[in-house]
Amino acid sequence: ETGVTQSPTHLIKTRGQQVTLRCSSQSGHNTVSWYQQALGQGPQFIFQYYREEENGRGNFPPRFSGLQFPNYSSELNVNALELDDSALYLCASSLGGGIRTDTQYFGPGTRLTVL
């Protein structure tokens, strides 16, 4: 069974640029959630995709957008990067379309640095 993978591991961008982060879900999982972990904080929910549709969104601006593909892999896109977007971005897959008791299985994260 393959776990959740993310790419790239690290990324450096400059303010105003756009970035795409990728996530491959655990086999058989149809739900993916994205989280942002800023320094010194716990991960914050960005949004969730279930069967290729956005299934809920946290308190993040529209320049954070996502996609989920038929194979349930996912992308997080961030436009017009700001310095505060520097963080670790985690994706997590689960089976169940957002049930509160479902275990979410996390990838190792992508470290984004915005200069």
Added chain:
Amino acid sequence: ILNVEQSPQSLHVQEGDSTNFTCSFPSSNFYALHWYRWETAKSPEALFVMTLNGDEKKKGRISATLNTKEGYSYLYIKGSQPEDSATYLCALGSGNTGKLIFGQGTTLQVKP
């Protein structure tokens, strides 16, 4: 706004010591509490999902209890080993998406 608090923020213990830390959360509208262990440069690893008041879960030397009426969960590690060094995160399962609302974590360092 749901707020999840963890204490202490960090903890240093000697190998063989037993330790525990706390996760506090609002007791109203509780659905589920998740515990994760996160070692440096690795993925967060799911430890427990707890739903019922009085729940106790165990995995090897790690156990957890849940009190939904007063809004807290304890994580215990018996006979800490250096490989237990990690950040331990708790999170509420919340909303219609089951989004996780995380605490800031407790970082445990076990010295040999």
